Amino acid sequence: MAMPAVIRSAQEMQSRSRQLRQAGRRIGFVPTMGALHEGHLSLVRAAKRECDEVVVSIYVNPTQFGRGEDFDRYPRNLDRDLQLLAELDVPWVFAPTDSEMYPAGFDTWVEVGRIAQPWEGTFRPGHFRGVATVVLKLFHLVEPDVAYFGEKDYQQLLVVRQMVRDLNLPVEIRACPTVREPDGLAMSxxxxxxxxxxxxxxxxxxxxxxxxxxxxxxxxxxxxxxxxxxxxxxxxxxxxxxxxxxxxxxxxxxxxxxxxxxxxxxxxxxxxxxxxxxxxxxxxxxx
Amino acid sequence: MAMPAVIRSAQEMQSRSRQLRQAGRRIGFVPTMGALHEGHLSLVRAAKRECDEVVVSIYVNPTQFGRGEDFDRYPRNLDRDLQLLAELDVPWVFAPTDSEMYPAGFDTWVEVGRIAQPWEGTFRPGHFRGVATVVLKLFHLVEPDVAYFGEKDYQQLLVVRQMVRDLNLPVEIRACPTVREPDGLAMSxxxxxxxxxxxxxxxxxxxxxxxxxxxxxxxxxxxxxxxxxxxxxxxxxxxxxxxxxxxxxxxxxxxxxxxxxxxxxxxxxxxxxxxxxxxxxxxxxxx
Missing domain, CATH: 3.30.1300.10 (Pantoate-beta-alanine ligase, C-terminal domain)
Structure with missing residues (x-):
């Protein structure tokens, strides 16, 4: 059980996925913020079942956190995440640095309209702008055929679907059921x-x-x-x-x-x- | 000299370019609003020189025109455009309908920041939002390796470059010199x-x-x-x-x-x- 290799560079990610696509491999993509639990792993398993290659990203995206939210204390434990992915034979993960994802001068945003406004959009202003922007960037880097999202973040799923449809992204969005602890608490x-x-x-x-x-x-x-x-x-x-x-x-x-x-x-x-x-x-x- | 075929459907465009890419063809893309002149044709010639396949789009994008601007009277002459492209052996063009590009419920926008604000951005509020959004959509439909823009629309060129860099789009942006009438007037x-x-x-x-x-x-x-x-x-x-x-x-x-x-x-x-x-x-x- 080899530990997955960690790709830090956006350019290296892009050239790897380019190679996989040119080889005709179907790429399944699981974007995560790490601190992996069974919910994430169920996405990885679905991707493994349905695709030839699985790309997992681990990136705590600063632009989807508001002021006063939990960006600083959000759990980060790459070694444990890699261990869990090794058990699923994931060969490598994309874990970019902030400066790879948001270099100086970064200045382009994706705004999804009505579906992003109520509920989480009201209580976390700017959250879905950050989500849509980073997901689009990751889609361009990974160029997946299918991307996997959990139904736990229900509104996020609809925001991503709206963006994919409106921007004609050649990606299929697959929703996977919320995974719960034995007593019913949704994993998070x-x-x-x-x-x-x-x-x-x-x-x-x-x-x-x-x-x-x-x-x-x-x-x-x-x-x-x-x-x-x-x-x-x-x-x-x-x-x-x-x-x-x-x-x-x-x-x-x-x-x-x-x-x-x-x-x-x-x-x-x-x-x-x-x-x-x-x-x-x-x-x-x-x- | 066969007239180019006209693709109206976004889905057909996407599956055609997918096939070309899978065949390892390098795709050059020239997005236009039609009413083609030597400026556009110089972009097509550059694409032909540098790529295996050339895709030309003809679409008068409503979202980049403001109220009171010239959307309604913008020149449209598809037959003449096709004739000009036939002379360059362009085999087909993508000329989508509005309902293909902006179906009911469309609600996602790309906002490029500072570079889009002065000059044209001040005098044409919303213009570059429309440009960035439609160019991104076209990039997802055509999946080009290289896209060609004229230096005549200088700020637009910088806006597109900023978007491509920030969103990690796997597209190379090529700028071509402004083409002028014999007396110096920039072609438009x-x-x-x-x-x-x-x-x-x-x-x-x-x-x-x-x-x-x-x-x-x-x-x-x-x-x-x-x-x-x-x-x-x-x-x-x-x-x-x-x-x-x-x-x-x-x-x-x-x-x-x-x-x-x-x-x-x-x-x-x-x-x-x-x-x-x-x-x-x-x-x-x-x-």
Whole structure:
């Protein structure tokens, strides 16, 4: 089990993928910010199943963090990440430096419109601009046939899809299901921030999503009633701060009032200094 | 001499270029808005010299025109364009429809920063956003190895270069010299708008650029004195309206005060309802 080689240079990344493409290899790409967990590894496994070559990038992208957010303390552990990828026989990873990705004078941004504005876009201004820009740069460097994203970051998935469609990128975007801990907590690199107490209380996110499905399965079709129940459950953790809890159209992210079709439940909750997001497809009973 | 085939569909364009690339062909790309003249044809000839395949696009991009600009009356003559390209043995052109390029729901934009702000950026707000966005889309559809732009649109060339560098696009940008009429007027599709009188008076643009070089060659190194002389010459056409006349750093487009190195002279002048731009490298005498 050899450790993956680490490519630091954008130019070297580009020439490697160019060679792979010219050899007719189908490239699967898994962009990550490192601190890998089972969610990331499920993306790598999907890429391995479906493609000839897998490229994993590890880059904590500064431009998608706002002032006062957790860029500085975001977990970084390249050695452990490489170990995990070695177990999946990933031969090399792209882990560029900041100066490779954003050299002096960098001055071009990708702006995705409406789909990037509500929810995370409201609470993290500039976040999706940073995401769209770095994902586009990585796509140009890796030139993948398929790129893998987790449904855990649901709005990010839609933002990337919108960008790919609008800019005619020759990349297929594959969404993979959220991977959860045995007790239901969605896997996230940020779970490392949680104290034991917070880790326990963080279960209210998943439990409130399950509660939404229960209520809807039981016949509730008023979205306000469902989100009120979710908020009430979350408030059982007195120090939990809700950024948003919403039931939205799964494509447009517009809030729904009547649940007469599948909807996406989205939420963002702060527990102490840790901000967690989660989401779930909520399906009404067939009549 | 067969007429070039016309590809209307973005998807067909993408699959054609994909095939060419997989066959190891080097693709040269000449993006145009049609109404082809010798300037465009010089780009096609350069692409033919340097590449295995030449792709010409013809698309009057609505998003780079502002309100009140000349989108509606911009010259369109596909048959004549195809005839000219047939003479150069161009086998097919990409001439997409608006609904192919901007389907309903289109909502992603590329914003290039400082280099896009002065000069044309000031007088045509949103222009370079439209240019950068459509050029990026075309690059994704054509996947060229080299793309050809005229120096006539000098700031556009720098905007495209900035975008390519910042977004790690695997495309080489080649600049080709401005092609002029025998009397010096820079070739432009918009020259068709000029009345015979305006056509004659339009020579002040070129003459003022030549005057700048003369003054600088004669030892003038004060940029204000040079632009004042240029403006005075232009004012010999009483109805000419100057948008800007400037001597700038050829890389940053920042205005210079002392001409102690090569500078770029830029100008935009309106003659009746026609707006013309031109530019020239101005080189001081070596000491």
């Amino acid at each position: 690199s940020r779970n490392q921030y949680l104290s034991p107490r917070e880790r326990q209380d963080a279960l209210v996110l998943y439990r409130s999503l399950c509660l939404a499905q229960e209520r809807v399965s039981a016949g509730e079709n008023d979205a306000r009633a469902v989100t009120a129940a979710m908020r009430e459950l979350i408030s059982s953790v007195p120090y939990a701060q809700v950024d948003y809890v919403a039931l939205v159209d799964p494509e447009t992210l517009e809030e729904v009032t009547i649940i007469d079709r599948p909807v996406q439940a989205l939420l963002a909750v702060r527990l102490g200094s840790t901000r967690l997001i989660d989401n779930m497809r909520i399906v009404p009973p067939s009549r | 599709s918009r020259n068709q708008y000029l009345s015979p009188r305006e056509r004659q008076d339009a020579l002040v643009l070129y003459r003022s650029l030549c005057l700048a070089q003369e003054r600088v060659s004669a030892g003038e190194n004060d940029a204000r004195a040079v632009t004042a002389a240029m403006r005075e010459l232009i004012s010999s056409v009483p109805y000419a309206q100057v948008d800007y006349v400037a001597l700038v750093d050829p890389e940053t487009l920042e205005e210079v005060t002392i001409i102690d190195r090569p500078v770029q002279a830029l100008l935009a002048v309106r003659l009746g309802s026609t707006r013309l731009i031109d530019n020239m490298r101005i080189v001081p005498p070596s000491r």
